[in-house]
Amino acid sequence: MTNSFTAPTLSKAPLRVAVLTGSTREGRFGPVVADWFLKFAAERDGLELDHVDLAEHPLPDVVSPEPHPEAAPVTTTLEATDAFVVITPEYNHSFPAPLKNAIDLHYTQWQAKPVGFVSYGGIGGGLRAVEQLRLVFAELHAVTMRDTVSFHMAWENFAEDGSLLRPDLPEGAAKGMLDQLTWWGRTLRAGRAVSPYEAA
Numbered sequence: 001m002t003n004s005f006t007a008p009t010l011s012k013a014p015l016r017v018a019v020l021t022g023s024t025r026e027g028r029f030g031p032v033v034a035d036w037f038l039k040f041a042a043e044r045d046g047l048e049l050d051h052v053d054l055a056e057h058p059l060p061d062v063v064s065p066e067p068h069p070e071a072a073p074v075t076t077t078l079e080a081t082d083a084f085v086v087i088t089p090e091y092n093h094s095f096p097a098p099l100k101n102a103i104d105l106h107y108t109q110w111q112a113k114p115v116g117f118v119s120y121g122g123i124g125g126g127l128r129a130v131e132q133l134r135l136v137f138a139e140l141h142a143v144t145m146r147d148t149v150s151f152h153m154a155w156e157n158f159a160e161d162g163s164l165l166r167p168d169l170p171e172g173a174a175k176g177m178l179d180q181l182t183w184w185g186r187t188l189r190a191g192r193a194v195s196p197y198e199a200a
Contacts, residue, residue, distance in 0.1 A: 014048040015185045017041070018081040022088040022099030024055040029154055033120050034087050035162050037149070040174055041085075046182065050077050054098050063104050071105055078109035083116070083185035084142075085177075088129050089154075090121040095129035103136060110140040112197035114184035116177045118149040125150035141199050143184055147176045 019038060023030040034051065041049055052074055060068045067075075078084075088095045103110070115137050119126025127150055134144045149170055151157050159165055191197075 011186065011190070014046055015182055015189070016048045016050065016080060016082045017085060017181070017185070018050045018052055018077055018083075019085045020087065020099070020102070021051070021053040021055070022086060022096050022102075024096065024098045028055070028089070029120060030087060030089065032158055032162055033118060033151065033154065036158070036164065037085070037087060037118050037174065040171065041178060044178060044182075047178075050081065052077055054102055059098070059102055059105055061101055063101075068105065074102065075106060075109065078106055081109075081113065082189050083114045083181050084110075085116045085118060085181065086133060087118045087120075088126060088133065090119065090124055090126040090129040093128045094132050100136070103140070107140060108199075110137065110142045111199055112141060112143075112188050112192055114143045114145060114181050114188060116145040116148070116181045118151075118174070118177075120151035120154035122153060125152035125154075141197070143188065145177050145180045145184070147173065147180055149173045149177055 019034065019041070021030045021034045031053070034053070038049060038051060041047055057074050059071050059074065086099070088099060117130045117133065119130045121129070127148070130148055130150070137144050150173075151170065157165060157170070164170060
């Protein structure tokens, strides 16, 4: 007897992954990191990628129970997504305010879904931003991946054409993170199909 966890239509369907670029600052380095990651992830079978660049989707800065029409395109993408990858810098030992705003404008869209991280910065590589994001996503009933991708002194890692100067370590880290994200994404998607998640 085939149950919902092994149904071909569910298990073989591409995993839809939303990649969020969290920085909106002028002169930001985020697009360089995002372009590399999107190209790397696109080489994997079974993933369907949606890029959500918050600089291209200005969102309201007032969080209220009422729906925000301006946020509709982002909301629709997040709702349809099976998993997320957040690309974030570290600003003053934390993550960007526009990213927090985008997270807070949504709630059910994050629930029972996995979140991976790609961070960048100076010596810290954005890791302190990631540690704070783990706390935020836990509150939203999301599952964060243990392994991350981090670029320390990020601008020293990329050539002028956006390619990696030393690809072995970041590509290995990205593979590990995506392996975890794929397992959790498929498992949680199957679980939600059997029993819709309801937060207490």
